[in-house]
Amino acid sequence: MLDLSTLVALAEADADGWDSDAGLPDEVIRLAARLGVFGIDQPTEYGGLGLGPGELGAAAARLGGVCTALRSLLTVTGVVTAAIQRWGTAEQRATWLPRLIAGEAVAGFAVTEPGAGSDLSAVCTRIEPGPGGHRVHGRKLWITFGQAADVLLVLGRAPNGPVAALVETDRPGVVVEPVRGQLGLRGCRLAHVSFEGVHLPADRLVAPAGFGLSHVASTALDHGRFTVAWGCVGMARACLADMTAHVSTRRQGDVALADHQSVRTRLGQAHAEVEGAWALCERAARERASQSPGRIMATVLAKYAAGRAAASVSQRAVQALGAVGCAPGSRVARFFRDAKVMQIIEGADEVAEVVLGDHVLAAHHGSRADRE
Structure with a gap:
């Protein structure tokens, strides 16, 4: 049973402080782990709760x-x-999943680079064979919880093509x-995060x-988009609630x-x-639960x-609340800023x-071929 009430109450009281100070504290990360946040959809054999996409989405929306x-913490752990x-x-799953689910290690996802944002095929970080394993050279940007991470899932380039590796942040050269x-x-x-000739054992590569x-x-990105979607709709609902309470x-x-x-027109919109x-989030959860071919789309x-929706509704809420919405500690102002970033990450x-346009065209051509 997943009970987020303690965590939600703490966030309602302290989230503005986390936003304006040094970020989400370590003790809150540990609390989230104890409550099961990091293993909602992971198998029970690794310490997870074994729940489905619907429960995962509902948790992301609530956080x-x-x-x-807090929702980003759920997301970044989930993608890794x-x-x-x-x-x-099997060895990587047995080693890392119990630690990440229990909060004994904090995860980060290191993909974005100065020249590789939406186009991740352009990554330049090198993960190359070296004595006793591999060497990592490169620089990654905008890593969520990168300051707290104990291990990073790093996307790089090897002589034989793109490669992903688990890199502990306490290794020399990180x-x-x-x-x-x-x-x-x-x-x-x-x-x-920069990687300056970081040595990795051979068993740190994830897949060939x-x-x-x-x-x-x-x-990882597909999992991230799913929880970001639910987190955004949770933001939008909260902004609508604040807007409604204010104008009432x-x-x-x-x-x-x-x-x-x-x-009233703006409230209706x-x-x-x-x-x-x-x-649409509920539909995505159903598609994932049934392993439908259309789940990714x-x-x-x-x-x-x-x-x-999060960007639009938070903007409407800030406008409706006026000076109240722009004041220090305003939740809608915080969500207004966060929502703009959400339109960029995990798929601009x-x-x-x-x-989506390509999908529409493919579906049209497919149905036309069926008719002919």
């Missing part, structure tokens, strides 16, 4: 509705455990540079060279804000966006719609639109 940093569970060796003051995700303890992007990273009690002179037709995104669509809007 996303109070603190993006999903990749290890799907593509790791240099962690904290990032602060960015637009959003300020509680996520972001970091840039050539499978790093098409298999390992794609599995706020007055301009003798007139309640809710009496303005334009205000926001409600439609939230409900539409929520329905359903997740892309859900993430796209939920990210746009523009990339998703191309993918």
